[in-house]
Amino acid sequence: MDFGFLTQPAFSGGGTYLDWVVSGVKWTLLVSLCAWVIAFTLGSVLGVMRTTKLAWLNGPATIYVELFRNVPLLVQMFIWYFVVPEIVPKALGGWMKQGMPMPEFWSAVLALGFYTASRVAEQVRSGIQSIPTGQTHAALATGLTMPQVYRHLLLPMGYRIVIPPLTSEFLTIFKNSSVALTIGVLELTAQARTISEYTFRTFEIFTLATVVYVLITMAVVVVMQLLERRVRVPGYIGTGK
Amino acid sequence: MAMIEFKNVSKWYGSFQVLKDCTTQVEKGEVIVVCGPSGSGKSTLIKCVNGLEPFQGGSLIVNDQSVGDKATNLPQLRAKIGMVFQNFELFPHMNVTANLNLAQVKVLGRSVEEATVKSQALLKRVGLTDHAQKFPGQLSGGQQQRVAIARALAMDPIAMLFDEPTSALDPEMINEVLDVMVELAQEGMTMMCVTHEMGFARKVAHRVIFMDRGEIVEDATKDEFFGTPRSERAQQFLSKILHH
Amino acid sequence: MFSNFDFDVIQRALPYLWQGMMTTLWLTLLAMVGGIVLGTLLALMRLSSIKAISVPAGLYVNLLRATPLILVIFWFYFLVPIAVKHISGDSYAQGIGPFYSALIAFTLFEAAYYCEIIRAGIQSVPAGQVNAGYALGLSYPQATRLVVLPQAFRNMVPILLTQGIILFQDTSLVYVVGLTDFMGAASKVAQRDGRLVEMYLFAAVIYFILCFLASYTVKRLQLRITPPR
Numbered sequence: 001m002d003f004g005f006l007t008q009p010a011f012s013g014g015g016t017y018l019d020w021v022v023s024g025v026k027w028t029l030l031v032s033l034c035a036w037v038i039a040f041t042l043g044s045v046l047g048v049m050r051t052t053k054l055a056w057l058n059g060p061a062t063i064y065v066e067l068f069r070n071v072p073l074l075v076q077m078f079i080w081y082f083v084v085p086e087i088v089p090k091a092l093g094g095w096m097k098q099g100m101p102m103p104e105f106w107s108a109v110l111a112l113g114f115y116t117a118s119r120v121a122e123q124v125r126s127g128i129q130s131i132p133t134g135q136t137h138a139a140l141a142t143g144l145t146m147p148q149v150y151r152h153l154l155l156p157m158g159y160r161i162v163i164p165p166l167t168s169e170f171l172t173i174f175k176n177s178s179v180a181l182t183i184g185v186l187e188l189t190a191q192a193r194t195i196s197e198y199t200f201r202t203f204e205i206f207t208l209a210t211v212v213y214v215l216i217t218m219a220v221v222v223v224m225q226l227l228e229r230r231v232r233v234p235g236y237i238g239t240g241k
Numbered sequence: 242m243a244m245i246e247f248k249n250v251s252k253w254y255g256s257f258q259v260l261k262d263c264t265t266q267v268e269k270g271e272v273i274v275v276c277g278p279s280g281s282g283k284s285t286l287i288k289c290v291n292g293l294e295p296f297q298g299g300s301l302i303v304n305d306q307s308v309g310d311k312a313t314n315l316p317q318l319r320a321k322i323g324m325v326f327q328n329f330e331l332f333p334h335m336n337v338t339a340n341l342n343l344a345q346v347k348v349l350g351r352s353v354e355e356a357t358v359k360s361q362a363l364l365k366r367v368g369l370t371d372h373a374q375k376f377p378g379q380l381s382g383g384q385q386q387r388v389a390i391a392r393a394l395a396m397d398p399i400a401m402l403f404d405e406p407t408s409a410l411d412p413e414m415i416n417e418v419l420d421v422m423v424e425l426a427q428e429g430m431t432m433m434c435v436t437h438e439m440g441f442a443r444k445v446a447h448r449v450i451f452m453d454r455g456e457i458v459e460d461a462t463k464d465e466f467f468g469t470p471r472s473e474r475a476q477q478f479l480s481k482i483l484h485h
Numbered sequence: 486m487f488s489n490f491d492f493d494v495i496q497r498a499l500p501y502l503w504q505g506m507m508t509t510l511w512l513t514l515l516a517m518v519g520g521i522v523l524g525t526l527l528a529l530m531r532l533s534s535i536k537a538i539s540v541p542a543g544l545y546v547n548l549l550r551a552t553p554l555i556l557v558i559f560w561f562y563f564l565v566p567i568a569v570k571h572i573s574g575d576s577y578a579q580g581i582g583p584f585y586s587a588l589i590a591f592t593l594f595e596a597a598y599y600c601e602i603i604r605a606g607i608q609s610v611p612a613g614q615v616n617a618g619y620a621l622g623l624s625y626p627q628a629t630r631l632v633v634l635p636q637a638f639r640n641m642v643p644i645l646l647t648q649g650i651i652l653f654q655d656t657s658l659v660y661v662v663g664l665t666d667f668m669g670a671a672s673k674v675a676q677r678d679g680r681l682v683e684m685y686l687f688a689a690v691i692y693f694i695l696c697f698l699a700s701y702t703v704k705r706l707q708l709r710i711t712p713p714r
Contacts, residue, residue, distance in 0.1 A: 070696035071689045072654035074668060079689060082681040137293050138330030138389075142344035142396060143320025152343060156334050171551075178553035182661065189556045202563045210552050210560075217551040235378020236333040 001204050011198045021205075024191030025212060031108050031177040031187060036170060038113025043120025048150065050125040061121065068118035073179050076115050081107040081183040108180035116173050123169060127162035128154050160231055167224040174216050188212060244269045244304060244400055244431055245290055251298030252285060252455075259285050260296060261455045267400070272432045274442040277452035278478060283435045284327075286452065287402045290433065291319045304399060320348045323393030327405040329385040331377035337364065337388050338373045341395045349396065356395070363391040367421055383414030390421055400431035407438060437482055443467060451475045491680055495687050498674040505670030506691075508584070512666065513653045516591035520652070521645060523592065524599025529629070531604055542600075549597035555661055561590035562662045583664045587656075595652055602648060606641035607633055643707040650699050654692065667691070 006018040013020075049061035068076070081104065085096040096103060131154060139149040159166075181190035192209035196202040243266035252260040259282050267273050275283045288294040289301055292308050292315045301308040306318055331340050341360035345351045351359070364370050367387040377385055386406055393401060403422065407415045419441050426432055426445035436442070442449055442463065449466040451459035451474070459466065459475045470476050495502075530542035549557065565586040610633050618628035638645075657668035665673065668688055675684035 066697060067693065070693045070700065072657040072668070072692055074657045074660060075685065075689050075692055078672070078681075078685045082675075083685050086682045132328070132330075134326055134328050134330045135332070137288070138324070138326055139332070140293060140316075141291055141319055141322070141324035141326075141402075142392070143316045143318075143348040144344055145316045148347055152347065153332055157332075160334065175551075175553040178555045179658070181555065189553055189559070192556070193559055196563070206556065206560055206563065209556060210548075213553060213556070214548065214551045233334045233378060234376040235380075236376070 001207065002201075003204055003208070005199050005201050005204070006208075010195075017195050017199065017205075020191045020195055021188070021208065021212075024186060024188035024209075027105075027180075027185055027187040028174065028177050028189075028216075031105065031112065031180050031185060032174045034109040035112035035116060035177070036173050038109070039116035039120050039169070039173065040166075042114070042117040044124050046117060046121035047124025047128065048155075050121060051128045051154075065118045065121050068115055069122075073111065073115050073176055074182060077108065077111040077179055077183055080111040104180070104184045107183055108177070108185050112173060112176055112180070116169060116176070119169050119172075120166065123162045123165045124158060127165075128158040130161055131157050160233065163224060163228045163231075167220065170224070171217055171220055174220070175213065242302075242305065243267060244271075245433065246302040247286075247289075247299070248301070249299035250286075250289060250296050250301055252282075252289070252294065252296040259455050260289070262299065263455075263457050264299075265450060265457055265460050267431060267433055269399075269431055270429045271447045272426045272430075272445050273434065273448050273450060274446040275433065275435045275450045275452060276437055276439075276442070276478070277458075280454075281452040282455040283450075283452045284404050287404055287433050287435055290402055291315075291322045291324060293324075316348065320344070320396055321399050323396060323398035323401040325386070325389050325393055325401070325403045325406045327409050329377070329382070329389045329409070331385055331389055331392070333377050336374050336376050337369070337380075340377070340388060341392050344392075345395050359395055360391070363394050364388075366394075367391045368417075381414060382410045383417045386410065386414075386418045387421055390418070390425075394425075400433070401425065403432065403434040403436065405435050405437075407436065439467075439479075439483060451478065453478075490683055492683065494674070494678050494680045494683055498670070498678075498684070501674060502667060502670050505665050505667040508664070509653070509656050509666040509668075512584070512588060512591065512656045512659070513649065515588055516595055516656075517649045517652055519588075519592035520595030520599045521603075523596035524603050525634075527596055527600035528603040528607060531600065532607060546597045546600050549594055550601075554594055554655055555658055557594045558587060558590045558658060558662060561586050561593070565589055583659070583662050587659045587662060587664055591652065591656065595648070598648060599645065602641060602644050603637065606637035606644075609640055610636045639710065642710065643703050646703045646706070647700065650696055650703070653699070654696060657692075 006021070007016050009015070010017050010020055046061045046064055049057040050065070052058055084107075085093040087093075088096070100106065135153060135157075136149055139153045140146075144152065177187055178189040180187055181193075186194070188209055192205045195205045199205070245267040247263050247265050250260055250263040251258065263282075263286060265273075275286065277283050285294050289296050289308065290303055292313075296309060299309075303318060304321060306313050308315075308318070331337075332343070335343065338357060338360050341363065342353060342356040345356035345359060346353055361370070361373065364373055367390060369384060369387055369391070372380060372384060372388075377388070380388065390406075406422070407418055410418065415438070419438060422432075422434070422441065423445055434441070434446075446463045448460065448462055450457055451466070451470070451472070453474050458472050459470055461470070466475070467479075470479060527542050527546060530538050531546065533539045533542075562583065565581065569581055614632055614636065615628050618632040623631065656666055659666050660669050660672060663669070671684045671688040675681045678684075
């Protein structure tokens with residue numbers, strides 16, 4: 001393997017191929033982290049909605065989850081990018097096609113965020129539901145209202161229980177961000193493919209990209225383990241793994 | 242007016258009836274023991290008192306408020322009725338003091354300082370002063386249950402409900418919990434206890450309610466119940482749990 | 486907003502889309518079977534007490550699970566022709582086409598995920614069961630094949646099928662190497678006729694119906710296998 005080509009001037013753009021790789025990593029991280037903000041926030045709200053017995057909260061959340069997890073991410077990516085601007089009101093659609101900055105980027109963030117939200121919702125729901133009913137009863141018995149029970153008991157315990165599966169969803173979002181290349185986001189995998197086309201150093205550049213993804217994975221795992229240790233409850237054996 | 246008054250309370254899970262026309266009452270200062278075989282509906286009965294289990298038929302008046310009434314403010318009512326559970330149900334992510342303080346601060350609106358003073362006094366009373374900063378997972382079952390009793394008492398309840406408070410405990414820890422309960426009873430606390438501890442019933446109960454298959458089969462004074470239970474089912478039950 | 490929808494375009498494209506769907510289904514089915522077989526092997530390797538066997542299997546699984554599927558597809562699209570030339574010794578060999586290279590990529594990729602499911606399934610069988618097998622005089626392969634795996638697979642069937650549904654959705658990514666699966670067909674028609682809205686919404690509806698029905702069936706099956714408490 002010879003990585004010398006990385007420092008050579010790139011085919012276009014003035015920088016080196018290494019600059020392309022760095023830019024790819026930057027977009028991978030940007031798409032993933034922005035999408036995670038949506039996925040985590042919306043997913044938490046939806047997950048909580050699914051744990052309530054109120055039909056007007058539970059119903060819409062269930063429909064959302066079923067809709068978004070039963071359509072492939074690639075299809076959702078295309079719908080956000082190609083279809084949404086056509087079916088929203090004309091003025092907005094026109095702006096999305098002409099005026100909106102970085103339409104590929106924002107379509108990718110929305111698609112990945114809304115898709116992952118359905119998966120986060122399921123994790124949050126199962127985490128909350130794994131807390132024994134007796135706990136909720138005990139909290140209610142002291143006179144707390146249901147919103148207070150969520151605030152002081154179900155959410156703090158539920159989130160602790162779902163740290164491992166949420167870690168796995170968080171890892172998945174970095175991997176899934178590569179689907180954004182199908183609508184033209186030049187993230188890491190896209191850059192690797194482009195560089196391989198220009199340099200024919202396919203083996204080297206794919207190896208480099210793979211190593212970067214492995215490093216991202218390792219970094220996320222370490223961060224989440226630190227978080228898990230920080231919020232660990234003394235003497236408590238989780239109902240999650 | 243009795244403090245707790247059941248009138249023909251009935252409850253169904255689908256087509257299965259778990260409570261059948263239950264009628265009884267608990268006067269202020271009375272200690273009632275509810276017993277019966279498992280699945281007889283005794284836990285369901287006392288969970289109706291603070292509205293943890295909804296019921297479909299009859300009426301239940303607690304402290305002049307109708308529990309089944311939609312207009313009743315359940316959190317307010319529950320704040321006045323303490324409850325102790327079979328599996329302790331302390332909140333695992335909070336230390337002992339935080340467990341005791343939570344509802345005092347969030348429901349009664351006490352300041353954290355005020356609540357902590359109260360909590361310390363109650364922990365002293367149940368003999369757990371040294372454990373104030375520990376987490377539930379670091380305590381034995383008996384200790385956890387005593388914390389749970391202190392947590393309920395911290396709300397200055399007008400009555401206490403006990404749902405099999407000693408069934409999840411190892412035998413050597415049962416007495417430390419029963420001692421606290423006996424002391425409470427002797428101080429005049431109104432108590433409704435689901436328990437199989439007949440020694441406890443003999444010592445402090447005023448009345449014993451025996452349930453079977455969702456019905457109150459026997460509702461008698463302690464002496465009547467242990468002397469000459471009228472129903473055959475109660476006799477059988479007593480002979481099973483008393484003669485090992 | 487749907488006033489200028491052209492639903493005829495879908496109807497005209499149906500035979501083509503159907504062909505694409507067959508590709509999707511075959512790819513899903515073959516990769517699933519291959520993934521489960523290879524995944525079982527990997528799981529047994531990972532559970533081996535011999536380091537020389539368990540460590541490489543663990544490395545393989547963790548490497549593939551850290552890599553995006555699209556990158557894996559690119560990897561094999563690039564590597565398979567080289568491997569074919571190498572094996573056949575014919576430097577002018579044409580490779581084996583995008584379908585087979587995609588199939589190999591999906592099989593090897595899914596095997597890593599199936600491995601973890603199967604490993605958990607095997608570990609959920611109580612150790613006493615294996616010991617009981619040994620006590621009857623069974624060898625390790627016999628105890629594994631006759632006692633452990635049947636119980637493990639019985640518990641795992643719903644999760645394996647759910648992973649199959651995820652795989653079915655993931656096969657849409659072969660679009661990136663130009664293979665005409667269902668999504669590939671939809672997208673080719675969409676671009677040829679300039680009917681992106683209709684075709685992509687249609688694709689979404691079809692995927693939704695199939696995946697929803699499949700996951701509903703799996704849920705029913707799961708209830709039958711583990712009766713509710």
